[in-house]
Amino acid sequence: RRLRRARLPRLSVVLCLVAGFARADGPQAGTVLYLNRCAGGCSFSSGAADDSISNVSSVVPSGGATLDAYAWGTASFGEVVECVRDLYSPFDVTVVDSPPGATPHLELVVAGEPEDLGLTAGTTTVAPFTCGFVTNGVGFVFANEIGNDPQYICESAGRLSGQLAGLDTAFHCPDVMSFLFACAPPKTFTDADVSCGEFGPRPCTCGGSEQNSSQHLLALYGPSSATPVPVAGRTGLALLALSLCLAAAAALG
Numbered sequence: 001r002r003l004r005r006a007r008l009p010r011l012s013v014v015l016c017l018v019a020g021f022a023r024a025d026g027p028q029a030g031t032v033l034y035l036n037r038c039a040g041g042c043s044f045s046s047g048a049a050d051d052s053i054s055n056v057s058s059v060v061p062s063g064g065a066t067l068d069a070y071a072w073g074t075a076s077f078g079e080v081v082e083c084v085r086d087l088y089s090p091f092d093v094t095v096v097d098s099p100p101g102a103t104p105h106l107e108l109v110v111a112g113e114p115e116d117l118g119l120t121a122g123t124t125t126v127a128p129f130t131c132g133f134v135t136n137g138v139g140f141v142f143a144n145e146i147g148n149d150p151q152y153i154c155e156s157a158g159r160l161s162g163q164l165a166g167l168d169t170a171f172h173c174p175d176v177m178s179f180l181f182a183c184a185p186p187k188t189f190t191d192a193d194v195s196c197g198e199f200g201p202r203p204c205t206c207g208g209s210e211q212n213s214s215q216h217l218l219a220l221y222g223p224s225s226a227t228p229v230p231v232a233g234r235t236g237l238a239l240l241a242l243s244l245c246l247a248a249a250a251a252l253g
Helices: 010-019 073-087 150-164 213-221 236-252
Strands: 031-036 042-046 065-067 093-096 106-110 138-141
Touching: 031 073, 073 093, 073 150, 106 150, 138 150
Parallel strands: 031 093, 031 106, 106 138
Antiparallel strands: 042 065
């Protein structure tokens, strides 16, 4: 009697292909970004290193700081939150507007004025910058100084949270890491290699002459669960596994 060759079920072939598009989590996958409107006012103490869990900031003066609540109402703040969520929708980052408690998180204080931290009038943001991810980092977006402009506040929050993730300023208007505004909103973390710089190109602070904000954040956070990543973005091990899986499927018919 002739022996029949075993056949690999079609489902297995499909699983092989799916393996090539599995998520590639970054070292900070699942990061929580807390937008704090300082309801009722909030206080921060000074410290050598940021600790968002205990309200300690390295950019707050030695006497501490107290900030007034977001001045522009619930609806306006809701627009800011949704805009920042849209900015981070490609990445494995959860944007919240309720206190995360003891959960490690980045925090943007979206409230107050620069004078609250001893800074000059007209300053709109401040945060530490280390060329890397600031664990439990805290940044301040002085929304009461900016005015009731949810889009501008959102983009300021995007730029500041990018800074906490190690991104430099971008000399590319469509990128939210840019200070340039001669382009139509909304800004995004663009998938393009662009020069660093504020109002002209300059070498990047952390090395090189260009940065890609989207790829930087994908490497740091990984993609959101709704964002597929192509085979080209996999590690060598994943590619090898995919190749072996497909070879086995072909050999077995």
